[in-house]
Amino acid sequence: MQIFLAPMEGVVDHLMRDMLTQIGGFDLCVTEFVRVVNQLHPKKTFYKICPELHHNGFTPAGTPVRVQLLGQEPCWLAENALRAIELGSHGLDLNFGCPAKTVNKSKGGAVLLKEPQALYDIVSAVRQAVPAQHIVSAKIRLGFDDTSLALENADAITQAGANLLTVHARTKVDGYKPPAYWDWIAKIKAHSPISLIANGEIWSAQDAKHCRQQSATDDIMLGRGALSLPNLARCIKYDEAPMTWEELKRLLIKYSGYEIFGDKGRYYPNRIKQWLGYLQREYSQAEVLFQQIRTLRDSQDIVRQIER
Structure with a gap:
């Protein structure tokens, strides 16, 4: 089992990554997104969102960090992806799950889940730009309004060449309201051969156990749960008692x-x-x-x- 620390804009920055990875239990962190519109960002943009790049892409505790990009233009996302890799990012992640209205209005994040072809074009361009030895991953929700395109979206990302797919088991409309529909991850797994990471509504070691059972997936991503219980990753991985x-x-x-x-x-x-x-x-x-x-x-x- 691998445990990933989720990107949370305005919450999980490099300071929080440093602290949580020092507590331990995480195998990789994903940064807050770099918004890509119509330019190749200067290096300082990547260093600002991911200061760990100054140290070969690792937190002080030695946990690798992966830069996340958000946008809609395949060519610009590809160029920025390559720059992130060249600066030391441990792979490249694409955000297709952000539910924020301001992001969705500018055709970024979860709104792209309405267009499987757009997902394919973006992932394909980034995969072609990023050297083969580096992982290209993506994060999605089950859909925008509903789950009708969940399997098609996962298939588009798989066919485009991504190595890894994180599924937040709710739609954009669901927001962060419980429950998370972990069983949908198992449906995606049965449909697409891509490696999956389960995300959503994991607050305890027991939640993680149920999530892994229902999703038929070993690897998980923690977000709000890790902020609510800072040693949650260790509770899950090592059966450690919750922090007093x-x-x-x-x-x-x-x-x-x-x-x-x-x-x-x-x-x-x-x-x-x-x-x-x-x-x-x-x-x-x-x-x-x-x-x-x-x-x-x-x-x-x-x-x-x-x-x-």
Whole structure:
């Protein structure tokens, strides 16, 4: 079993990747997407979204990182894919799952699931541009409005030459509402020979077990679950006990140091509150702490409150 850390725009940046991979259990991370329209991005764009490229594409803990691209133009996606590989990305991922309205309006993300031919053209162009020894992967949902094109979309991506397909087992219209339809991944597996990764609604080791059984797939991707329970990957892979609140508090203080002294320090108050929002699912103490720091704006005041 391999466990991948999901791309989550504005949430799982290089600092969060660093921290979660130091806890352990992840085999690969995928970055937030680089939006591609009609140009070859300068190298600094890739270094900004993936500073790990300065270190051969690995987090400080040694976990490989894969750059993700989002867009609709095959030729420009192909050129940017090659640049990402040349800079050290461990393969290249294509985003066909983002449900954001602003992204979909500009014909990016999940809206492309309405057009299997567009998926084929994009993946084919990227596969031809990226040297064969590097993995080209894609992330999809089960569809946009419904699942009527799920098998056709998976087949288009497979026929275009992708090596790996992550399936978020919900449609765009489903958003993030439970349940995730893991059994649909098994249907895709029976239809297409491409290697699959199951994603969606995995919050615990028990969820991961059920997901793997229903999807008939070994490999999984964790997103919100890893933010709600930071050692979830280890709970799944090594049967480790969930992190205690005291352990988590130490982690929050460590993360505070990353954020305050990192290149995004000015965003720290908002980022720590955002993370506490995810942690509330697993820790009632996180809701109490959130209420205590909700109106605070100074980073040091927030850290002092956590330490108390």
